[in-house]
Amino acid sequence: MRILIVEDDREAASYIRKGLRESGHVADHAGDGEEGLEMARAAEYDVLVVDRMMPRMDGLSMVEALRADDDRTPVLILSALGEVDDRVEGLKAGGDDYLVKPYAFAELLARVEALARRRDPDTVRTKLVVGDLEMDLLARTVVREGEEILLQPREFRLLEFLMKHSGQVVTRTMLLEKVWDYHFDPQTNVIDVHISRLRSKIDKPFPRSLLHTVRGAGYRLQA
């Protein structure tokens, strides 16, 4: 994957760049919004990682300029501003996801990969398949090895999200945001508990497990 990092803090940029390269991606760096806009226009990127506050042109203006050109490249906005209204502002400007500083690299990587996946033409998929696990989005049914699995509505949404991002790491924060729409971190391990519930339904009765825990990062659904 080819990723452009637009970040004025060189140290932070090189930390992200190194991490992304180690994960097998190609990462370029732009030092401010204007340079970032130029580079984004000049080359095809899969994902842009854009810092919000930068000299010359701030991140939101840069994203707005890109969107005005009808450039739909997914954008992850990085920001030290983490209140709900800041987040809403970021998404309104055309960002696809919003990550508050400070963050763990694993969180950034998971989100970048999730964003790249979203670009795939999967808009009208009515069926999700991971190995022998199948989800019918219209009939709201889940079947594994021909056996129907009954899920609570929230469990269904949790599994749907995991299946849409199968093969990728999904963090606990991502799940809280995307499945529950909560933008705070509970002190207790609520997500782990829900994952283990889901696991007991979709994995336990079967010989091969699909839902894996990725230490220090989150979970991955993989055949």
Added chain:
Amino acid sequence: MQARGAAFLRTTAFRQTLLSAALFALASFVTLGFVYAASAGMVLRRADAAINEEVEQLDASFQAGGIRTVNRYILERTVGGGADYLYLLVHPSGRSLSGNLTYLPDVQPDDEGRVQFTYRRPAAGDRDDADGKDDRTARGRIIDLPSGYQLYVGLDVDEETRLVSRMLNTILAASALALALGVAAGIFVSRRFVRRLDRINTVARRVKAGDLQPRAPRNFTGDELDELSENFNNMLDRVEALMHRMRHTGDSIAHDLRTPLTRMRNRLDEALREDGDRQSREQALERAVADTDELLGIFNAILSLSRLEAGESRASIQRLDPADIASDLAELYEPVCEDEGLAFAAEIQTGLILLGDRGLLSQALANILDNAVKYTPAGGAVTLRLRETGEGKIEFSVTDTGPGIPDSDRGRVTQRFVRLDNSRTKPGSGLGLSLVQAIADVHNGTFELGEGPGVVADGHGAGLRASLCFPKAPAGS
């Protein structure tokens, strides 16, 4: 003193009173002027009427016997002095024929043929004349008779005009006096006003200089200045409380962050000194990363708390059904409770409407539920309840059968970084309940802690009942 006086003249209070004094003086001037016009006019009108009557008499004499009769009429009246009127009959050649005036006044008559002039009294002693002056004011008419004779008929109006001019002087003096008194009263009143304002300003200056103790003086009359003082003092109380809290928070942050930072430093130090053992070094680093995350979590909590308390967070307040919030959280926490061996129940009343921010309210409830899960021992119970109270408020409550919080500590735990002794072993920043309190405040709600349904005799605690109360949304959209 000079500068102070000049400054006083510039005050709004002084200018206002000066203006009102001037207006008052003007009003009295206009009123008295009206009185003057009415009475002075009347005096002259009466004189004119008398003159007209005498002119008619003379006219009748002329009709009866021509100039001679007129001449005789005048002679009869003026010989020996003591005439009421002033007369002068002038021959066409300009020679005076008869009368008690020596010459015709050289004054242009007005539209009605009247003249007013000063004459020299012909003979002294026939009238009481207090000031002894001989120049007197007269008023009368000059009538042109046929064949070139001219006749003057007039009245001495010296007394009257003098009275009128005295009246005018009195009126001017009274107006000037009114103006002077008004200004003096204004200075007096505004001085008092300015002095009271000065005291408030002095307090403001001292506060600006860094002394938060002084308060504006009050006289408890409830007048505007008293109200200003009261509001001013309330503001200072709030500022002082905020400053105090800030200082306290600063100290607490330093104190509470020192522990995890020291721990982290020790771990990193140990990892450096560890000989060769790659695995334990990695473990130490991982724990250090976890410590960092915890610290960052505390910082984030402080940040959101500060923004909430400062009222800066533009929470997106909307009409919402609190049942949605409660049931989402019930669904999130039920499995957690079950895993911890706690019986979880949710009693949720539907159909209520609340003005609130879903994210913030959810976070407040999540913090309370986190605490319930953390402190209630296995075998206990946690209940989440949403209902309309008897007072018509919307209440979220979470009850648990944990150890509870002693009465004396209940007010304290919502303060920042306050952690009760028995909770120090559990993870947490001591900010959770402060955040709940701040969220309640943002929503004009209340957050209260009370006794739970636990049974102390069982060896468990009394339990805790945490209650968040909010006003119902007003009807309509």
